[in-house]
Amino acid sequence: MAGKTIVITSGKGGVGKTTSSANIGTALAMHGNKVCLIDADIGLRNLDVVMGLENRIVYDIVDVVENNCRLEQAMIRDKRYDGLFLLPAAQTRDKTSVTPFQMKELIEKLKEDMDYIVVDSPAGIEQGFKNAIAGADRAIIVTTPEISAVRDADRIIGLLEAEGLRDPEVIINRIRADMVERGDMMDIEDMIEILAIDLIGIVPEDEGIVVSTNRGEPIALNDSAKAGQAYRNIARRIMGEDLPMMKLEKDSFISRFKKLVGLA
Amino acid sequence: MKSDDKKSKSVAKERLQFVLVQDRVKLTPDEMDAMRDELIEVLSKYIDVDSQKIEMDVRREDDMTALVANFPLKGSK
Numbered sequence: 001m002a003g004k005t006i007v008i009t010s011g012k013g014g015v016g017k018t019t020s021s022a023n024i025g026t027a028l029a030m031h032g033n034k035v036c037l038i039d040a041d042i043g044l045r046n047l048d049v050v051m052g053l054e055n056r057i058v059y060d061i062v063d064v065v066e067n068n069c070r071l072e073q074a075m076i077r078d079k080r081y082d083g084l085f086l087l088p089a090a091q092t093r094d095k096t097s098v099t100p101f102q103m104k105e106l107i108e109k110l111k112e113d114m115d116y117i118v119v120d121s122p123a124g125i126e127q128g129f130k131n132a133i134a135g136a137d138r139a140i141i142v143t144t145p146e147i148s149a150v151r152d153a154d155r156i157i158g159l160l161e162a163e164g165l166r167d168p169e170v171i172i173n174r175i176r177a178d179m180v181e182r183g184d185m186m187d188i189e190d191m192i193e194i195l196a197i198d199l200i201g202i203v204p205e206d207e208g209i210v211v212s213t214n215r216g217e218p219i220a221l222n223d224s225a226k227a228g229q230a231y232r233n234i235a236r237r238i239m240g241e242d243l244p245m246m247k248l249e250k251d252s253f254i255s256r257f258k259k260l261v262g263l264a
Numbered sequence: 265m266k267s268d269d270k271k272s273k274s275v276a277k278e279r280l281q282f283v284l285v286q287d288r289v290k291l292t293p294d295e296m297d298a299m300r301d302e303l304i305e306v307l308s309k310y311i312d313v314d315s316q317k318i319e320m321d322v323r324r325e326d327d328m329t330a331l332v333a334n335f336p337l338k339g340s341k
Binding site for chain 1 (some may be wrong): 271272273274276277280281284287288324325
């Protein structure tokens with residue numbers, strides 16, 4: 001098997017990299033893919049809690065590169081999907097504990113057995129970021145409709161290209177249709193035009209994300225959540241399907257009414 | 265309420281484009297101003313540019329990043 005490695009990155013912190021990684025990984029596994037999620041945020045791990053797997057960690061990525069355990073021993077199998085695994089970050093070490101070369105080797109090994117490897121990058125552009133992109137075939141940048149996040153996304157695009165990772169794609173996260181409509185939030189077209197890269201998905205702001213993170217159950221598992229649908233669509237696009245972008249609707253009176261009577 | 269004249273998304277877009285020009289060409293605002301002034305100076309030797317309406321933008325295209333400058337001529341529309 002020759003798996004594909006996708007790095008989820010952003011530059012800016014707090015835009016939803018970890019949530020996106022968890023949901024893309026979960027949605028890819030739903031389709032029967034063998035997937036390994038790698039938390040590359042050494043020292044500030046969180047993919048484990050978002051996935052609800054925090055109490056199953058025995059070994060971590062640093063243990064693997066330091067040969068304290070075998071790779072398979074550090075990979076935690078997901079509760080819901082047999083084909084989904086998490087390779088957790090170390091919490092008590094720092095970014096220099098792994099080198100880009102070691103990361104590449106690790107990923108090469110995983111590729112033999114996996115369809116997809118999803119790497120959750122830390123914020124920033126230092127060594128943690130360089131490790132995260134080291135073995136990647138493809139990059140997805142997460143941004144939100146804010147100047148700071150789009151600016152950082154633009155920096156990241158430049159850095160990825162300098163590292164030979166061409167044609168990154170972008171997820172625009174936390175978009176609010178009501179704010180776009182009244183002219184208080186940049187719209188998708190504006191951001192895509194400015195960044196000049198391809199859009200792989202839009203994720204509407206959704207309270208359900210907080211709830212799903214509270215429970216450690218990625219929202220992609222929730223059939224009725226808009227954000228869950230958005231992530232399932234992104235996974236299908238990653239697999240090569242050509243799907244139209246989700247229509248953003250305001251929570252209008254009619255849609256609230258439809259929800260109330262169970263029509264939507 | 266002057267600040268409400270323009271939608272905040274337009275303000276964001278303009279400010280974003282401004283910072284991205286600097287980020288992409290790696291020039292400070294002062295250097296950008298100096299470059300702009302020198303360009304105006306050179307062009308003014310030959311043509312009548314309207315220095316109030318100049319637009320400079322750094323765009324990312326397929327294989328390169330390009331500085332795209334727009335120098336409208338005085339009295340033209």
